[in-house]
Every structure is written in C-alpha cells, then in structure tokens.
Amino acid sequence: MQLLDSQPWSRCRPTEGESLRALPSGAAERGGREAGGDASRFRIQRPRASLWAVVIIPALAALLLPGGSVSGEERFPPPDFTYHKMPETPAPAPDSPLWDLIDTAALFAALMVATYLALSRRSRNGLLILAGLSLLWFGFQREGCVCPIGAIQDVAEAACNVHRAVPITVILFFTAPIIFALFFGRAFCAAVCPLGAIQELMAIRPQHIPLWLEHALGILPWVYLGLAVLYAATGTAYVICEYDPFVAFFRRSGATSMLIFGACLLVIGIFIGRPYCRFLCPYGAILGLVSKLARWHVRIPPTHCIRCRLCEDACPYGAIVAPPAPLSPGERRKARRRLVLFLAAVPVWIVVGAIVGRMGHATLARMDYQVRLAGWIANEREIDPNNKYALDAVRAFENTGESAQKVFAAAAQRLDTFRFGSTLLGAWIGLVIGLKLVQLCTRTPRDDYHPDPRRCVACGRCFWYCPEERVRRGWITSVESVMPQGTAVAWTTPQTPSSKTA
Amino acid sequence: MANSDTHVSRRDVLRDGLQMAALLGVGGLGGYLLGKQGRRDLLLWQIDPYKCIACGNCATHCVLQDSAVKCVNSFPMCGYCDLCTGYFPPEPAALNTAAENQLCPTGAIVRRAVEEPYYEYTIDEDLCIACGKCVVGCAAFGNASLYLQVRHDRCLNCHECSIAVACPSQAFVRVPASQPYLFKHRIRPA
Numbered sequence: 042m043q044l045l046d047s048q049p050w051s052r053c054r055p056t057e058g059e060s061l062r063a064l065p066s067g068a069a070e071r072g073g074r075e076a077g078g079d080a081s082r083f084r085i086q087r088p089r090a091s092l093w094a095v096v097i098i099p100a101l102a103a104l105l106l107p108g109g110s111v112s113g114e115e116r117f118p119p120p121d122f123t124y125h126k127m128p129e130t131p132a133p134a135p136d137s138p139l140w141d142l143i144d145t146a147a148l149f150a151a152l153m154v155a156t157y158l159a160l161s162r163r164s165r166n167g168l169l170i171l172a173g174l175s176l177l178w179f180g181f182q183r184e185g186c187v188c189p190i191g192a193i194q195d196v197a198e199a200a201c202n203v204h205r206a207v208p209i210t211v212i213l214f215f216t217a218p219i220i221f222a223l224f225f226g227r228a229f230c231a232a233v234c235p236l237g238a239i240q241e242l243m244a245i246r247p248q249h250i251p252l253w254l255e256h257a258l259g260i261l262p263w264v265y266l267g268l269a270v271l272y273a274a275t276g277t278a279y280v281i282c283e284y285d286p287f288v289a290f291f292r293r294s295g296a297t298s299m300l301i302f303g304a305c306l307l308v309i310g311i312f313i314g315r316p317y318c319r320f321l322c323p324y325g326a327i328l329g330l331v332s333k334l335a336r337w338h339v340r341i342p343p344t345h346c347i348r349c350r351l352c353e354d355a356c357p358y359g360a361i362v363a364p365p366a367p368l369s370p371g372e373r374r375k376a377r378r379r380l381v382l383f384l385a386a387v388p389v390w391i392v393v394g395a396i397v398g399r400m401g402h403a404t405l406a407r408m409d410y411q412v413r414l415a416g417w418i419a420n421e422r423e424i425d426p427n428n429k430y431a432l433d434a435v436r437a438f439e440n441t442g443e444s445a446q447k448v449f450a451a452a453a454q455r456l457d458t459f460r461f462g463s464t465l466l467g468a469w470i471g472l473v474i475g476l477k478l479v480q481l482c483t484r485t486p487r488d489d490y491h492p493d494p495r496r497c498v499a500c501g502r503c504f505w506y507c508p509e510e511r512v513r514r515g516w517i518t519s520v521e522s523v524m525p526q527g528t529a530v531a532w533t534t535p536q537t538p539s540s541k542t543a
Numbered sequence: 544m545a546n547s548d549t550h551v552s553r554r555d556v557l558r559d560g561l562q563m564a565a566l567l568g569v570g571g572l573g574g575y576l577l578g579k580q581g582r583r584d585l586l587l588w589q590i591d592p593y594k595c596i597a598c599g600n601c602a603t604h605c606v607l608q609d610s611a612v613k614c615v616n617s618f619p620m621c622g623y624c625d626l627c628t629g630y631f632p633p634e635p636a637a638l639n640t641a642a643e644n645q646l647c648p649t650g651a652i653v654r655r656a657v658e659e660p661y662y663e664y665t666i667d668e669d670l671c672i673a674c675g676k677c678v679v680g681c682a683a684f685g686n687a688s689l690y691l692q693v694r695h696d697r698c699l700n701c702h703e704c705s706i707a708v709a710c711p712s713q714a715f716v717r718v719p720a721s722q723p724y725l726f727k728h729r730i731r732p733a
C-alpha cells in the first residue's frame with residue numbers, strides 16, 4: 042500500500058503565473074452562500090468564453106462517455122493569496138488507542154469474573170448479570186467490534202501473509218479466551234461474548250432438538266471456520282464480520298438484510314437456544330474443542346452426581362450427557378468394529394473432500410475481486426447493464442490505465458491460490474466429517490451426568506436442578522426430600538458415588 | 544477398582560499432555576505473531592482518492608445511517624474558481640452562479656468569497672452524505688481537489704467495512720492508525 046504524506050499542503054506551494062480564475066458567464070452574480078457576494082467580486086473575462094466552450098464541450102463529452110476519471114488533473118493553478126490564509130483540510134483523529142487497552146483489560150477482568158462465577162460461586166444469576174454487563178459494554182458501548190470471533194481472520198491472515206502483522210491487542214483478544222477455555226471451559230461464552238450474551242438473554246422457551254440434528258448442524262461451525270480462514274488468508278474478505286448477525290443491533294444501524302438475519306436468529310433463539318453459538322460460531326467451535334482438555338470444567342453437581350436424572354433435560358443447548366449404559370459383549374464388539382471402520386474412513390473423507398474442494402475452487406474464487414474483475418473485462422459486452430457494481434468496476438479499471446493482461450495474470454494467480462486453498466478447505470471439511478463420525482461411535486466411560494465440554498457454554502442453568510446443589514445452598518436439608526426412591530438410574534450397580542471424575 | 548483408577552489416571556495424563564501441547568501451540572502462535580515483522584499498528588479504513596471513482600456507494604453502503612465518509616477539499620489543490628463545477632452543475636447551458644443552482648443535493652458545500660476573485664469551498668460535514676456528485680464535477684472540469692475520505696471521528700472502523708465490500712474500485716484500503724488519512728497531493732505521487 043502506498044502511504045501518502047498526511048500533510049500534503051506542506052509540500053505544495055502555489056505555482057507562479059497567471060491564474061485563470063473566474064470562469065466567465067453571462068449571468069450576473071445573484072449572490073450565493075458566499076459572504077459579501079456583491080457582483081464586483083468576480084470578473085467577467087469575455088475572451089476566455091471561447092476557451093471555456095473549447096474546454097467544456099470535449100470535457101462534457103468525456104464525462105458522458107464511460108471512463109470518466111475522478112483523480113483529475115490540475116487545470117487551474119491554485120492562486121497565490123496575498124492575505125487569505127489557506128485553511129487546512131480537517132483531519133479528525135480516530136479513537137484513542139487507549140480504548141484497546143481498556144478493552145483488553147475489561148476482557149481479562151470479565152473472563153476471570155466469569156470463571157469465578159461459573160466454577161466457584163456456581164451462580165447463574167451472577168453469570169446473567171455479567172452477561173448483561175458484557176452485552177452493554179462490548180456490545181452496545183464498544184459496538185461489537187472488539188471481538189475474538191473476528192480476530193480469527195486477522196490471525197489467519199497474519200499467519201499466512203508475510204506483509205500482515207497484528208497488533209498485540211488482537212493477539213490477546215484471540216488467545217485469552219482460548220487459554221481460559223483450556224483450563225476452565227468456555228468462560229468466554231458464558232458471560233463475556235456479547236453475541237453469546239444477547240442470545241442467552243433471548244433463550245426464554247428453549248426446546249430440545251433431536252440429537253442427530255444437533256450433531257449434524259454441529260459440523261457447520263467447523264466448515265464456517267475453514268471458509269473464514271480461507272478467505273482471510275487469501276486476503277479476499279472477512280466473511281465472519283461481513284455476516285455477523287448481531288453487530289447491526291449493537292450499532293443500532295446497519296444493512297437491512299443483516300438486521301433481518303439478526304432478528305430471525307434472535308426469534309429462533311427464543312425456542313432454539315443460542316443458534317449462532319451452536320451452529321455457526323467458529324470461535325465457539327475452537328473454544329469447545331479446547332474445553333475438552335479443561336481440568337476445571339463446569340460441573341452440574343457441586344460435589345458428586347447421585348444420578349437422580351433431575352438435570353437430564355435442564356440444558357437448553359443439549360449439552361448434558363447421561364452416563365452411557367453398559368454394553369453387552371456383542372454390542373461392544375459391534376461398536377468396536379464400527380469404530381475401526383470409521384477410523385479407516387477418515388482418510389477417505391479427507392481425499393474425497395479435497396477432490397470436491399478442488400473442483401469447487403472457481404466457485405469459491407468468485408468472491409475475489411481480481412477474479413470477478415477479470416471476468417467482467419473479458420466479457421465487457423455481456424455485463425448485465427443492471428449490474429452497477431460491475432460497470433463501475435470496469436470503469437475504475439479503465440481509469441487506472443492498466444492493461445487487461447495484467448488483470449488477467451493477477452486473476453490467474455488468484456485462481457491458483459484458490460485451487461490450493463479450496464483443496465485444503467475440502468480436505469478440512471472431510472476431516473471434520475470423518476472425525477465427527479468417529480466421535481459418534483466412541484464412548485467415554487463415566488458414571489455421572491456431566492456437561493459435554495464441547496457444547497456446554499457454562500451458562501449455569503443446570504445448577505439449580507441438582508438436589509446436591511440445593512443442599513449446598515441450604516434450600517433443602519437432604520437429597521432424599523426431592524429424590525423419590527427409584528428415580529436413580531437403575532442399571533448401574535449400587536456403589537458409593539465415585540468422586541474420582543471430579 | 545484399581546483397574547479403573549489406572550484407567551482414569553491414564554486419561555488424566557493424556558489430557559494434561561494435550562493441554563500442554565495446546566497451550567504451547569496457542570502461545571507459539573501468539574509469540575510468532577507478536578514477533579512478526581511489519582506494521583503492528585491498528586489498521587483503519589481509508590479511501591485511496593486516486594482509485595475512487597465516486598460511484599456513490601459510499602453514501603448508501605456505510606453501516607451508519609449518516610455515512611462516515613465525507614467529502615473533503617484539498618485546499619492547496621483547489622483552483623478557488625468562481626464557477627466551480629463541484630459547486631454548480633457542470634452544464635454549459637445552465638452554468639451560472641444562481642444560489643439555487645447547486646450541484647450538492649444537501650447544500651453541504653459552503654462557498655465563501657476570499658481574495659478577489661477567488662472563492663473558497665469548504666464542506667459542511669454534517670450535511671454531506673458522500674454522494675460524490677461534487678467529486679465527479681470537480682474532477683471533470685476542475686482540479687479534482689474535492690474527494691472522499693473516511694472521517695475517523697465518525698467511522699466505527701468496522702472489521703469488515705461494508706463500503707469496502709461494495710466498492711467497485713477497491714479504493715478502500717487499510718491504513719495504520721498513526722497515518723489515518725490519504726490526503727491528495729498537489730503533485731501526484733508516482
């Protein structure tokens with residue numbers, strides 16, 4: 042990128058010589074907005090009238106033809122003022138970088154408070170209040186553009202492009218929630234992310250969706266992640282930000298289509314909890330995956346699970362996993378065989394994905410400006426006359442005076458990049474599908490009801506369902522008062538509840 | 544029981560190992576990005592005035608109701624013309640300085656007589672809607688001293704600027720926050 046001197050006027054001295062000023066016109070000055078607009082203030086230069094006509098007619102003709110440039114040229118040398126002082130072009134300063142520091146500090150503070158509330162205080166109300174505050178601050182006050190979800194793209198672009206680097210605040214915003222998730226689960230999603238918070242507050246009547254659908258849609262965030270990384274790494278677009286559903290609400294202004302999309306998600310979110318988080322958000326997918334490794338993840342019972350099943354349906358996000366029923370040896374053998382089969386299928390998925398991705402590279406590359414421009418230049422006569430964007434793009438290209446060959450070469454290069462990138466993307470999607478199938482036929486032997494760290498956003502809704510939690514809070518004196526005999530899961534052999542999974 | 548204990552601890556060891564690996568991975572990525580050569584300023588959006596064709600999308604595609612893009616006048620470039628074709632409609636038949644005869648749909652350009660016979664044109668940014676009509680007019684017959692710039696007191700610095708997405712000339716570029724404007728020079732840079 043070419044950086045221009047921010048104070049060009051310091052270098053520009055008006056040239057000497059005759060200044061051609063008042064363009065002649067037959068009309069009398071009837072006073073415009075100018076101060077003291079009396080007629081003597083401008084000169085009528087009759088001899089120049091012909092010049093004016095000579096200049097203006099070809100120029101007008103040029104304007105009417107496509108290809109008018111607005112970079113322009115100097116037709117009237119700027120005057121040498123004797124007493125008038127040229128003003129400076131105002132250059133209002135951007136937001137102080139201090140805001141980024143404040144935001145980073147706020148992020149760390151909110152992450153710590155959320156972790157404390159979710160793991161130590163186990164306070165749903167506290168988490169709700171914090172979510173509300175985050176929504177107000179990161180959402181409505183900072184207008185949703187200090188955002189780890191979008192930072193995925195900066196990081197991807199900086200990692201893949203030698204010319205790009207990211208400021209430290211972006212690195213912190215990207216890594217801090219991941220590191221917290223690595224130890225404590227999705228504290229960020231619980232009460233810090235403004236997108237999560239707005240959906241959390243909307244989840245009033247959450248319904249369960251079938252598990253197969255949950256798993257199938259759960260692949261989407263990974264696909265979206267791959268797409269976003271592809272487009273960011275190639276420097277094409279930041280799709281996550283382009284299609285951020287709630288940022289228009291945070292700004293209380295935005296494109297109508299995005300406002301409608303956001304409103305739809307919010308309405309859906311009343312019945313299907315956190316639709317964006319669960320089925321689109323790529324950052325949530327990363328956080329969920331690393332949460333799997335968290336040592337101190339949110340637990341439903343404060344101490345140990347008595348398998349009362351009271352929490353079974355508590356989670357609006359379908360994150361609560363029941364202890365798996367023991368399998369008969371025959372079933373076990375079958376399950377093992379299926380696991381081996383699906384493991385063996387992973388490379389096949391990858392290869393198939395890569396092939397499909399490679400085939401689709403031209404479609405994906407259509408998002409790229411160079412590729413589109415090359416297409417329009419090549420079929421200039423066939424551009425849809427209603428496609429103002431294409432017409433303008435071709436006009437802008439003509440203004441640059443560059444040769445079409447150069448654009449074609451650049452587009453060909455972009456296509457090559459996309460061929461490579463789409464192959465990787467396809468392989469990635471294949472990998473995701475393959476691993477998802479493998480995951481579906483693995484079982485973790487556990488004997489408690491627990492939140493699946495991948496899906497649990499640590500919202501704290503399930504805490505109150507647990508009688509152990511009620512005892513802890515002193516709401517009831519003993520577990521037996523809420524747990525009638527026989528409600529415990531029957532198929533496990535009676536034993537002292539194990540706390541080793543704590 | 545003992546059997547299942549070793550099973551759990553094996554899981555724990557595996558998890559701890561993976562956790563450390565993930566931590567190292569994230570830390571390594573962060574460190575690599577931190578150590579990366581290049582500009583580490585925050586980037587802001589700006590319009591390269593030499594690419595912009597004043598297509599009018601700046602008026603309609605900004606996420607703000609009142610676009611963050613405004614017209615500016617580069618005073619050292621301006622011809623201070625009486626018959627400014629950025630101020631008056633550039634039509635030879637109708638070219639006169641009548642007050643109602645303004646090109647700007649919102650009357651955002653303020654015309655002020657300075658030294659005879661010169662007129663200075665400043666932009667009332669609260670009125671300007673960034674339609675670019677004056678930019679086209681000035682470039683067609685004047686010195687092209689009127690052009691569009693993102694005003695950073697208004698711009699939200701969207702991570703993906705919606706105008707940039709809709710800009711047909713790829714004039715929207717990211718500039719470091721320390722040099723947030725791409726002002727026009729009188730001498731056009733090579």
Ligand code: SF4
Pocket residue numbers: 190229230231234235236237238317318319322323324325326
């Ligand atoms: S899943 Fe994504 S959108 Fe939802 S809370 Fe987490 S980071 Fe935010």
Ligand code: SF4
Pocket residue numbers: 339355356357358359360361492493496497498499500501502503504
């Ligand atoms: S804390 Fe986790 S498991 Fe419990 S209700 Fe919330 S998301 Fe579901």
Ligand code: SF4
Pocket residue numbers: 590594595596597598599600601675691706709710711712713714715
């Ligand atoms: S969208 Fe691009 S070409 Fe159109 S006026 Fe804005 S900067 Fe100029």
Ligand code: SF4
Pocket residue numbers: 613614646647648649650651652666670671672673674675676677678
């Ligand atoms: S003509 Fe358009 S761009 Fe120029 S000052 Fe008026 S509103 Fe702004």
Ligand code: SF4
Pocket residue numbers: 588604605606607610611612693697698699700701703704705706707
């Ligand atoms: S970054 Fe956002 S606010 Fe600024 S000009 Fe672009 S769309 Fe408008």
